[in-house]
Amino acid sequence: MRKKSFLQCSLLMSAAAVLALSLPARAQLSTVQLETWLNSPAATSHVGNITGNAKAAAADYRRYCVGCHGEMGDGNGENSPWLDPKPRDFQLAVFKCRSTPTGTLPTDEDLFDTIARGLDRSVMPPWNTFTKDERVDLVAWIKHFSPRWQNEKPGAPIQIPPEPEVTPERVKAGQEVFGRVQCWKCHGVEGMANGPSASTLTDDLGRPILPYNFTDGSRPKCGSTDSDLYKIFMTGLDGTPMPSFADNIKPDEAWDLVFYLRSLQPHNPFNAKEKQIAKQLGLKPVSPQ
């Protein structure tokens, strides 16, 4: 009996160890470390001709952000237990919305834009009430939370070729890409977030996560323009199961995919032409085969 308990206990501990190892590593930061980083050159930011300073954002962070993101920037603010999705852990410095290749740090401008845009379908609202200076300061503040900013440079933004003209051929080609790289496995054959893998998805911290539903009229998390969509699947959403397809899709094909995805969305200011073409073509949902 005791042997059985020991076995169970060992298995449980092994499972916990495996789980722990599979999660992104995070050192426990101290306020002393943060204070040190606050005074480091990395705790500055540059957007356009504005230079941000982390210290100048302390009051704004405390007033607006700390309830969710926490004093230590670890996403463990007092409201965190009740929020879904969870607030970003700035100590990990893993960000969904980037213009930089997967696995790299975002640019200051990426963070600057995310603050103003907010993240749809989360509690992060559009903080476009800040002045640009205040937002640039907040970017610097965010950067002081993670050792990554001390040791790494942001990735180089991906090159986005000029957007071509939308044509029926391109929309059709985009559908072919949608099927070939198996977007449908998560997003569903009609983009309704009901693919066979949809219910099994978790983020890098093991928390359940849903794919984007193209058909419900909600805004994509990282921006609504065609370029934003292009960036999403060419950089991936780090920390989520959405990978970068930069190695699988050529730039021209990426635009085709943008046009096809537009045709799945309900009417919005960006997709009148794509919807019309899809209707004319009588596009049927992709076949999982």
Added chain:
Amino acid sequence: MASRKNLTGSLLLLLLVLSCFQSAHALPAFARKYGLRCSACHESWPMLNYFGQKFKDNGYQLMNDRDAPIWQNPSYWPVTFRITPIWHRVSNARVAEDAVPGSTTSSTVEGRIESSGFDLSGLDFHTGGTLEKNVSFYVLPSSDSTATFHFETVMGRLDNLFGSSWLNVKFGKFELDNLLSEKRILTLTGNGGIYQTYHFMPVGDGNIFGQIGDNQLGIEYMGHSADDRTRISASLLSSSDGNVGLVTGANSYTGFFTGSQAFDAGKLGVERIGFYAMVGEAATFYQTSGGVPIPGSGIGNKGFSRVGFVGQFYFGPHFDIQVVTQHGSDNAWFGQGFGSAVNPSNGTTCPTSGPCGPNNVPGTVLPATARAPSWNGATFEAHYVYSPQLIFIGRFELERMSQQATVGTPSNLGNITSYTVGYRYNPFMTSRAGFAWHNEYNFMHQDLTSFYGNNVNSSELLIGFDFDF
């Protein structure tokens, strides 16, 4: 010596109590819904900051596609109550009193009355939020300190009609679109707890319907840019000063218009300037029965207007100044006391602010010396925000008559100068509840309004626990 020790001990105990407050586990309505701290929307609760104003302008929505109640836990109940137990000391100078107390034949003298003691504010039950995406409501039953309730706010609103932030409509009883909101005022004393500029009336004036600080009944269109930098609104209101039952305002309407533009001022913050204009008419003649005015029968409308500028100027994250100016003008009939011939709250008895006004029955003529009263006013309110938990407030208000209603009246009759200083300390700052230790002093001076036409000074010192839950 012993009393000084006791005082020191009491203060230490108070500090200890204040330093030991822990966050409560219930939520004021909106903070509970979204999990944001009070400070996200309030410069200091209850005064909105720019983000809070945007939230309000969006129909109490963050615009993150999770605003509809279907996304909330079913147990979510959007109710907040607010009440303030206080201690205050009130001093009123030159109060008319009998020279011989108790005598009915005594002459009248002027004396100072001072009173102090523990007291209560009224109770507010705020309930509001979204019924569906872009459809929201707000209901606020409010009582005075004796628990006599009325509806301070009752409205439904439709926002982002046709997907445009420029098309928003509210309907019901609501606060006018004042950028410096009196309903979210940071001060609580009798005279300092309102903006004098929002309620000023010349001495003897009968027009109670131009008070922009009072919630009004009507419909409001409001539009704003996505980032709320540009805001416009236009309201059509019953000239009833928010009173129900069509006792007054049955046949008269008022328009209220605002516009403002905010500017990005770099490290200083977002600065805003704007204007407002209230233009309306109100009845001066009521049909009578047995010589008594019949409620709801008001006609003989006369005009009035209130126009002014508003400015919100930020000087970094800690200091700001808010300014409201006003030029007010009433028709000469109002200046002679016409306009409040019935009590707007119930139609039966005289207004509490004075005797019933005269009724402009056919044949009534104005005195030859009557003319339209007009005045200018300004409110300057400064805030030093040491942190989201501690704010210092200073306000200076002045109301100056520019033309009295009757020729020969002293030009400064009724002029008001008011000073208010105070601070609010929130011992904790969470999304769960609001609690402020409040301390405030107001001094108000009014020219020539005592019984014998002397200047009147009044003051009030107030200490209280202002909390909502």
